[in-house]
Amino acid sequence: MPREHKEYRSKARIYVDILASIMKHGGKSRPTRILYGANLSHDRLMKHLGQLIELGLVEEQKQDDAVIYKLTGKGRAFLIEFIKMEKFAEAFGITI
Amino acid sequence: MDLRLLTFLMEFVSSFISLLVGYYALKGYKEFSIKGLFFLYLGFIILGIGTFLRVFSATYFVILLRALEPAPHLRNLINLAGLIYTLTQLIAYSLFTATYILQAKALGERSLELGMVSAGLFPIYGLFFNPSLELIAIVMLGFITVHSFNNWILKRRSGSALVFLGFGFMFLSHLLFLFMIMEPVFLFFGQVTQLAGFLCLLAMLARVSRVHA
Numbered sequence: 001m002p003r004e005h006k007e008y009r010s011k012a013r014i015y016v017d018i019l020a021s022i023m024k025h026g027g028k029s030r031p032t033r034i035l036y037g038a039n040l041s042h043d044r045l046m047k048h049l050g051q052l053i054e055l056g057l058v059e060e061q062k063q064d065d066a067v068i069y070k071l072t073g074k075g076r077a078f079l080i081e082f083i084k085m086e087k088f089a090e091a092f093g094i095t096i
Numbered sequence: 097m098d099l100r101l102l103t104f105l106m107e108f109v110s111s112f113i114s115l116l117v118g119y120y121a122l123k124g125y126k127e128f129s130i131k132g133l134f135f136l137y138l139g140f141i142i143l144g145i146g147t148f149l150r151v152f153s154a155t156y157f158v159i160l161l162r163a164l165e166p167a168p169h170l171r172n173l174i175n176l177a178g179l180i181y182t183l184t185q186l187i188a189y190s191l192f193t194a195t196y197i198l199q200a201k202a203l204g205e206r207s208l209e210l211g212m213v214s215a216g217l218f219p220i221y222g223l224f225f226n227p228s229l230e231l232i233a234i235v236m237l238g239f240i241t242v243h244s245f246n247n248w249i250l251k252r253r254s255g256s257a258l259v260f261l262g263f264g265f266m267f268l269s270h271l272l273f274l275f276m277i278m279e280p281v282f283l284f285f286g287q288v289t290q291l292a293g294f295l296c297l298l299a300m301l302a303r304v305s306r307v308h309a
Contacts, residue, residue: 010128080307081127087304088124088255088304089130090255091259091304094136095199096128096132
């Protein structure tokens, strides 16, 4: 029976998937929406969100008794830079 | 304008573009840990430095010293600079080849088969000529061009088309350098073609940099 291929995601790719998911929802989003967008478990998402906050790419805000995560200017710049680099690598046939 | 000066100017621009592409690849490797860009970064930086050293040495010896018929010791130095330049080119092309081989392995067997076919096809060229460093460069660039063409066919993106054209022109330039033995003007044509290749890579850089939020 063929073994199912599990795609490996680098840390940078996971960060970008989280940031892109927040960006998709207008720059701020609840954890549940990010969770689906980035295809992560709750525990892993919270761990990565903590790291993104430390890096200053995302900030945590309270809105109507709920926690939302907002993309910072630095986070937006990181995302744009990654998209540029992804296009550059793709042009040479390198997949990230 | 002196044709030689124009040739040096074209090589200088080519080396600058090569360093620029190398810097961009380094940025991707360091900031986003894109491992596939490491060999690309090394290759373009080595190619850029090698080309720049050749331009510098050729300009110094031929233009500044007006050494139309350089003394034997100068001739040896020029030859050494030329050899270093060719070796840096070969190292750079080997690194580009490694990039495509590793990528083909990562993508699976189908791409690897295509890679093996192209690797097997291009050494045939070597049978028609005496082996020399220039021919090795042609073989490697042939391999790289086939792979970049393959990538363009799969992706159908303008960036990959420009990379294919870039490597294709470089491949053509080395073929033209071979004819230099018969007619020196082929050196000029080769340099023009090489510059066209690097300009394609510059156009690709400009395209990928145009991303907005």
